[in-house]
Amino acid sequence: TRTPVNVTVTGAAGQIGYALLFRIASGHLLGADVPVKLRLLEIPQGVKAAEGTAMELDDCAFPLLKGIDIFDDPNKGFEGANIGLLVGARPRGPGMERGDLLAANGGIFKPQGEAIAAHAADDVKILVVGNPANTNALIAQSAAKGVPAERFTAMTRLDHNRALTQLAQKTGSSVTDIKRLTIWGNHSATQYPDIFHAEIAGKNAADVVDDEAWLADTFIPTVAKRGAAIIDARGASSAASAANAAIDHVYTWVNGTAEGDWTSMGVPSDGSYGVPEGLISSFPVTCKDGKYEIVQGLEINDFSRARIDASVKELSEERDAVRELGLI
Numbered sequence: 661t662r663t664p665v666n667v668t669v670t671g672a673a674g675q676i677g678y679a680l681l682f683r684i685a686s687g688h689l690l691g692a693d694v695p696v697k698l699r700l701l702e703i704p705q706g707v708k709a710a711e712g713t714a715m716e717l718d719d720c721a722f723p724l725l726k727g728i729d730i731f732d733d734p735n736k737g738f739e740g741a742n743i744g745l746l747v748g749a750r751p752r753g754p755g756m757e758r759g760d761l762l763a764a765n766g767g768i769f770k771p772q773g774e775a776i777a778a779h780a781a782d783d784v785k786i787l788v789v790g791n792p793a794n795t796n797a798l799i800a801q802s803a804a805k806g807v808p809a810e811r812f813t814a815m816t817r818l819d820h821n822r823a824l825t826q827l828a829q830k831t832g833s834s835v836t837d838i839k840r841l842t843i844w845g846n847h848s849a850t851q852y853p854d855i856f857h858a859e860i861a862g863k864n865a866a867d868v869v870d871d872e873a874w875l876a877d878t879f880i881p882t883v884a885k886r887g888a889a890i891i892d893a894r895g896a897s898s899a900a901s902a903a904n905a906a907i908d909h910v911y912t913w914v915n916g917t918a919e920g921d922w923t924s925m926g927v928p929s930d931g932s933y934g935v936p937e938g939l940i941s942s943f944p945v946t947c948k949d950g951k952y953e954i955v956q957g958l959e960i961n962d963f964s965r966a967r968i969d970a971s972v973k974e975l976s977e978e979r980d981a982v983r984e985l986g987l988i
């Protein structure tokens with residue numbers, strides 16, 4: 661029998677946590693034959709609610725779930741972690757400036773990065789979901805001395821999945837017909853969903869769409885502002901689809917991308933495509949044997965170049981701001 665994989669989830673008592681934990685425990689994160697142990701990390705005020713969720717997890721009698729532990733200390737929460745899903749973050753409050761937001765999140769992600777370096781398993785893989793996800797990932801990565809930088813990733817898979825469905829609906833195709841879509845840059849309103857290298861049932865997606873105005877004025881803003889549209893409609897944020905994307909991100913990282921396809925992940929830049937080295941930016945990546953690689957050598961047209969550059973500029977500014985705050 662296999663040794664269970666330790667999965668640490670922060671913000672476990674939150675909305676995304678509630679949608680995420682049941683799918684991890686039922687085998688969707690890693691595979692239907694991989695036992696898991698959950699380590700739930702909350703702040704002290706969140707522990708009781710996390711205990712309630714743990715009771716429900718028990719009541720599902722999931723065959724793959726081999727244990728649940730709850731902590732309010734990151735040093736304990738990350739002990740032995742093979743996978744870390746960093747969901748808990750400080751949301752922007754009314755009148756909060758960007759600097760205050762980054763500082764508040766630095767207070768969360770810096771100690772978590774240190775705890776990961778000190779206590780997680782040697783093979784630890786980290787996905788940051790909590791916003792601002794890319795820069796929170798950078799803070800944690802920079803604090804995790806001795807852990808290879810490439811183990812720290814940020815989630816843009818929700819944006820990727822949103823773009824897949826928008827494109828499928830526009831072209832009357834199925835999401836499974838679409839390959840090689842890319843989200844570039846920051847998980848924010850500046851992100852750039854790129855269909856120029858995508859294929860729909862073997863044909864170039866931009867040729868199939870053949871409508872640059874739709875791309876610029878409908879597709880890109882719809883994908884980039886989808887989170888706000890869902891809050892408007894539901895009166896609550898997109899927790900279930902975010903949890904689904906976190907599952908997809910880790911599953912693909914561990915189990916690989918399909919031949920001829922790629923996915924989008926926020927990963928430390930190797931300097932490709934003019935993205936300064938070390939920035940955690942979304943790229944097209946292929947995954948194999950638990951490792952990912954940034955897809956190299958794509959031609960970037962002027963339409964894409966301007967949009968990638970704008971999002972990367974925002975990431976550079978966020979990095980400069982957290983550097984000034986002494987967080988990296």
Ligand code: NAI
Binds near residue numbers: 674788789790
């Ligand atoms: P929520 O407010 O329902 O839950 C957050 C939980 O985190 C709370 O239970 C809170 O007690 C906990 N928490 C706060 N600080 C913590 C710490 N230091 N350690 C452990 N736990 C801590 O929020 P929700 O809806 O679950 O969203 C979580 C985050 O995910 C937000 O930052 C949100 O903006 C982000 N998000 C990211 C998406 C992406 O595509 N990257 C998509 C949707 C949401």
